[in-house]
Structure formats: C-alpha cells, structure tokens
Amino acid sequence: MDIRPEELTQKGYTLLDQLGHKDLVPFVRTYINKKTKYTALYYVSNLLAFGLTGYLFFKKIDTSAIDIGGRFSHFSYGLAIAFLLVPLHEYIHVLAYKSQGAKDTSYDANLKKFYFMALADKFVANKKEFEIVALAPFIVITAILILILFVVNSSWMLTIAGTILTHTAMCSGDFGLLSYFQFHHDKDVVTYDDKHNGVTYFYARPK
Known part of the structure; x- marks a missing residue:
C-alpha cells in the first residue's frame, strides 16, 4: 500500500493487534485452529501430502526393489531437504514483498522456538498484498517439487513426497x-513490521 504507518490513524485505521515476534508460535497456533478458508487449505494440503507419502511408502511393500529400511532412509532424506529449503522459502517471501513495493526487507529467526520470518520494515500491506507474500513460497516450492516428482525414480519419489509433506507442515505460520x-x-485489515522493536502491528477500519 502507498501509505506510511504514521498515516494509518489519519485514514481511519485503529490498532487491532500487535504481535511480538517472540510470541509468533502461540499466535499462529491460535489462528491455525480457526475455521477459515486458509486453515481448510492448509489441512487439506497436509492431508494430500500425507496420503501421497503413505501411498509411495506402502506401494508394493512386498517387493525387493527397496526394503523397509530403504524406504525410511529415503523418507528421512525428504525431511532433511525440507529443512534445507528454509532459506529459499524466506527468500521467496522477500521477493514477494519487493514485488509489492517493500524496500527495507530482512530476516529474523529463533532456533529455540523454531521460527523463521521475512520482514518488511514499516511496509504497510493490505490483505491482498499479504496473501501474495504469504502464499508465494508454498505455491512456488510445492509446484517445483511436484514437477520433480514426475522425473525421478520410485525410490526418490518417496524422498520428494517427504519433502512436500514436511514443507507443507512448516507453512503453518x-x-x-x-x-x-x-x-x-x-x-479492512492491514499490517506492517517494526523490525527495531520486534513487533508486527495489525490495524483495521470498518469496510
């Protein structure tokens, strides 16, 4: 949005919530359990990824092509790859922010609480803009992994499925x-990050 944080009250917005970045996990846990179209999409995506992984894991389980141990190994590779994709995930967030007009972008992480964040300091985003930013990594990475799924052999298909499953679960934030x-x-909700104070603000006005 072409508006500065200090102009929000002049435009009729009032503070709705403020989220300390250290409190991200409980905040997300609260709203990922609300009945919204986004939580429905999240849980359906996880269910599909879980179904794909289960199908590939148990498909022809009695053949000697790859034993149980081998299947677990290939699945564990997928878990590892998903964690290695975290920097790419956050970088895509940053690119999406920049595509919406953000200038001052950065990253934040807390390994103890296991969260990673892409920040756009003082950039006010409306719902449409934030939707693009939030969904970009999920869409891009999932699409790439699905394409790879069709060009690898059956053993590595399980690895890719494990990556899809883990990455999808990690998109809960x-x-x-x-x-x-x-x-x-x-x-009409808008949001912006205050990098210096480690807070994300949500403002709203009646539609």
Whole structure:
C-alpha cells in the first residue's frame, strides 16, 4: 500500500493487534485452529501430502526393489531437504514483498522456538498484498517439487513426497497469519513490521 504507518490513524485505521515476534508460535497456533478458508487449505494440503507419502511408502511393500529400511532412509532424506529449503522459502517471501513495493526487507529467526520470518520494515500491506507474500513460497516450492516428482525414480519419489509433506507442515505460520486476516473478514485489515522493536502491528477500519 502507498501509505506510511504514521498515516494509518489519519485514514481511519485503529490498532487491532500487535504481535511480538517472540510470541509468533502461540499466535499462529491460535489462528491455525480457526475455521477459515486458509486453515481448510492448509489441512487439506497436509492431508494430500500425507496420503501421497503413505501411498509411495506402502506401494508394493512386498517387493525387493527397496526394503523397509530403504524406504525410511529415503523418507528421512525428504525431511532433511525440507529443512534445507528454509532459506529459499524466506527468500521467496522477500521477493514477494519487493514485488509489492517493500524496500527495507530482512530476516529474523529463533532456533529455540523454531521460527523463521521475512520482514518488511514499516511496509504497510493490505490483505491482498499479504496473501501474495504469504502464499508465494508454498505455491512456488510445492509446484517445483511436484514437477520433480514426475522425473525421478520410485525410490526418490518417496524422498520428494517427504519433502512436500514436511514443507507443507512448516507453512503453518504463513497460513496462520492468513487465517488471522480471514477471521477478521468484516474489517479492512492491514499490517506492517517494526523490525527495531520486534513487533508486527495489525490495524483495521470498518469496510
């Protein structure tokens, strides 16, 4: 949005919530359990990924092509790859922010609480803009992995499926924040990050 944080009150916005970045996990946990279209998409995506992984794991389980141990090994490779994709995931967030007009972008991480964040300092985003930012890594990485799924052999298909499953599960933060917007669908909600104070603000005005 072409608006500065200090102009929000002049435009009729009032503070709705403020999220300390250290409190991200409980915040996301609250809204990922709300009944919204974004949580539905999140859980359906996880269910499909789990079904694909289970199908590939147990398919022809009695053949000697790859034993149980080998299947677990290939699945574990997928878990490892998903964690290695975290920097790419956050970089795609940053690119999406820049595509919406953000200038001052950065990253934040807390390994103890296991969260990673892409930040756009003082960039005010509306629901549409934030939706693009939040969904970009999920869409791009999932699409790439699905394409790879069709060109690898059966053993590595399980690895890719494991990567899809783990990466989808790790997108809970993105979907939780989107669920927050949807939960307040009766309001015009905008958000911005305050990097210096480690806080994300949500402002709203009546539609």
